[in-house]
Amino acid sequence: MPCFERDGKFFRTTFRHACGWTTIMQARYIQGKMVILASLLASGMALGQGREKLYSNPTAPDAERLAFNNLELAWLDQLPAYQRKDGIHDIHVVGVDNLNTRETILVQLNSGSVVSLDAETGKRNWIAKPDYGYEVVRQIAWNRNTVFAQCKNTIYAWNRQTGELRFRHLMDQIVSAPFIASEKQLFICDERGKLDVYELPPFDRSGVRYVALDEFKVRTMRLREQLKKTDIPAAAEVPGQPTPPVDKDGKPNPVTKLAEMVPGGAAAAAAMDSPTPFQGLGARAAFGELNMEDLTEIEKRAYARATAPIDPRNPDDARFLDNNGEPMMLPVWGVNIGQTIAFRPIQGQYHLFLPLNLLPENAALGNPLSGDAISPQGGGLVIEKRERENAREYLQSVPSIEMPNLLTKGVLLTGPGRYQNIAYLGDNLGSLTAWSIETNSKTWKTNIGGSIDQPMLVTESDIFVHGEKEGLWRLDRASGKPLWSMKAACGATVNSVSEASLPLAVSPKIVAALDNAGRLLLLDRATGLRLGMINMTCWVIPVQNRQNDRIYLAANNGAIMCLRLRDLQSPSRHHPDERGWQLTNPTVAEFIKELKNRHGIEIFVSENSFKTLGIEPPLNEKMDLSAPNLNFDALPSVNAVLRKSGCRIEDIAGKLFMVPAGPRFKP
Structure with a gap:
């Protein structure tokens, strides 16, 4: 037959009209490609990769289903996303x-x-x-x-x-x-x-000089809170009480009153009258119309500086x-x-931490990689931000990269976590390192056995991190030790939840996380056992909440949803870095230890300075940390509480030493 001898085109044409063989083969070819594509998409979905790009129109979960898992819908909003793109x-x-x-x-x-x-x-x-x-x-x-x-x-x-x-x-x-x-x-x-x-x-x-106005607002509110918390009776109601000092217009002066009548108020008032920049608050819009008669002389001068017009002839404004x-x-x-x-870099109080995969050919760093490495290694660099001084010459000088550098043997797949002055870096070999940004030193290091490929969630006491093929781990933030211990079906002890993938929010008793398919899991924070599960696969954009216990989910059609626990109507807040983490009546030794573990501030005790005065370091004395707005990352704030125990912090050659403070503070 001529159709089988040489002309392939005639062969296909003949059989297409004769029995449809070519059409069948094309259909099978297309079907095979679709199967391969579907399998690739399914594998990508299982790994949680690319779901954020999907377009969906989700609806709020059923109220009965939420109540069964001890949840309720707090609110649901639609953002202005009007097109599919x-x-x-x-x-x-x-x-x-x-x-x-x-x-x-x-x-x-x-x-x-x-x-x-x-x-x-x-x-x-x-x-x-x-x-x-x-x-x-x-x-x-x-x-x-x-x-x-x-x-x-x-x-x-x-x-x-x-x-x-x-x-x-x-x-x-x-x-x-x-x-x-x-x-x-x-x-x-x-x-x-x-x-x-x-x-x-x-x-x-x-x-508008918004920076100065914000500083003025914070300073004024802080003073008002001090006076509000201090219930000072009128002088006429207390026999023998001296008359509170007044301004020239005859009104009581709150700053002088705080300094003379409140224990510990003298130091606070002196700090507020300091010419150095105060830490600050907002403008007329936040106060409404200010009543200048209610302001002290210090507040009036600060407000005048904050509301001064911009002058192009002033070099400080013109630049x-x-x-x-x-x-x-x-x-x-x-x-x-x-x-x-x-x-994204991570910032401490005075230094910046740069996470990156270091290249062997990086000549700018002097080839810091260990051994004969020929592939990138995950690590981080610490560099000073140059914000300590106000001198313009100091700001314009170029800082140098501080040594040593943080190096891991693996490669970074996701950005590091952070809590205050500690950075937490995970690589594809399962190694997790806690690095102090301010002291440029390693705090601890551990390994979870699987590649760290998801953003970790760091709270004031825990680290929730996912390891590939291992699941979600809960680690102690101060030491890196695992806190979950569960019995597997085979009888072995495991420290992770294998079905959980991405941590979303943490409450005092519940941990909310997503699994590989996008379903919402509710885990017991103490044991790691699963307490509930809700299908949330249409909410393709998970939101990690490092501030409180609220659960946020979103979709690309602009919908965003907030879920909360039924028994927690008000949010259970963590202690975020913007406010500091307060201890309750620790000893000086415990206070120094917590500063290193939780804030990355390492303090050395200068025993010779105490021996010179013939006294012992007050390491066992109890401390009072009830002062409001206490910031443990700021050296003046740390000194303010340590002076009450007869010691203070001194910066000597770049290291912090505890030395005697002189006479004891007696309120």
Whole structure:
């Protein structure tokens, strides 16, 4: 037959008309490809990879199903995502601080819009839109008073309380990682392997000195809280009581009253009258119209400095103004890291921690890799932020990378966790290292046996981390020891929950996590046993909440949902780094130990200085830590509580030593 001899085209044509053989083979070929594609998608879904990009229209879970798992719907909101190409780019739960008394949810959409929500009620605070649509580059950053976002080649800075635009900055570099902001500076990592640091302008485009006003607001509120907590009777009601001091207008002076009539108030009042920058509060919008007659002389001077108009002839103001009179960021210094930084940096109080996979050919670091390594190794670098001094010459000097460097034998797959001044770094070999940012030293190291491929959740006492093929672990944050111990079916003891993958939120008794299929698991915090499970596969965007026990889930159609435990109507807050972690009546020795374990501050006891005075170090004395707004990361705050026990902290050659404080403090 001629159709079988040579012409393949005639062969296919003949059989297509004769018996449809070609059509059948094409169908099988397409079916095989679809099976392979489905298997790949299923494997990706099982690993929890790529689910955040899916578009879904979820509905709230049934109330009866939630009640069966001791949950209830707190609120449900719909963000303005109007198109399928729109969706949620990144979402963050931001904690409280001196200015913000409630948790906030910051959401950046693919369109570039940034939305601020009240985390407890779901009320929309504000929405801000950039000039360019659908040009989002990296995740947003924030500090106490400003939210930063990048669209195209422009950085936008919005008021965190109102959403008003403060300034915009045109960039000339390509950003390689999400930037991070402190109260004074913005840190940007570019593709050339350089860390660029910019000083933030102290005023916005409307001419308001928002930094000074925020400091004034915090300072005034702190003083009011001190007076409110101190119930001072009137002088006429107490026989023999001296008349409280008054101002020149005849009104009682709260600062002098606090200094003379409250135990320990003299030091607080002296600190408030100090010319150094105070730690600060907000503007007329926060106070309403201020009654200047109620302010002390110190407050009036501070308010006058904060409300002074912007003067282009003043060199301190002119250096933050561009040619059009708009505020701009000022370049301060830059450091060549020698390679691209892919993860968001972590900041301590005075230092910055840069997590990255170190390359063997990195000449800028002097080849820090161990042995004959020919592949990248995960690690981190510590560099000073240069925010301690106010001298401009000191700020413009370039800091050097501090040694030693943190090195792991594996490769970093996800960004590190952080609690106050401690960074927690996990690699693909299951190694988890706690690194003190301020002391640049290792606190502890452990191994969970599986690749750390999910973001970890760090609270004031625990670390919840996922290991591939191992499951979710609960570790003690101070020592790294596993806290879960369960019996497997084979009789062996296991320290992890194999079905749990991504931790979402932690309450005093319950841990909320997702499994590999996207279902919500409720685990007992003490034992790790599963207490409940709800199908949440349509809510494809999980939100890690490091601030309290609320469970947040979102979808790319703009829906966002908050769940809470039925027996916890008010949020059970952790102790976030913005407020500090308070101990209760520890000894001096316990206090020093906790400073190292929980805050990364290492203090050495100078025994010779105590022997010189003929006294013993007061390590066993009880301490009173009932003072409000105590910040254990700040040296003056630590000294304020240690002086009551007859000792203080002295910075000698870059190390902190405990030395005698002189006469004992007697209230």
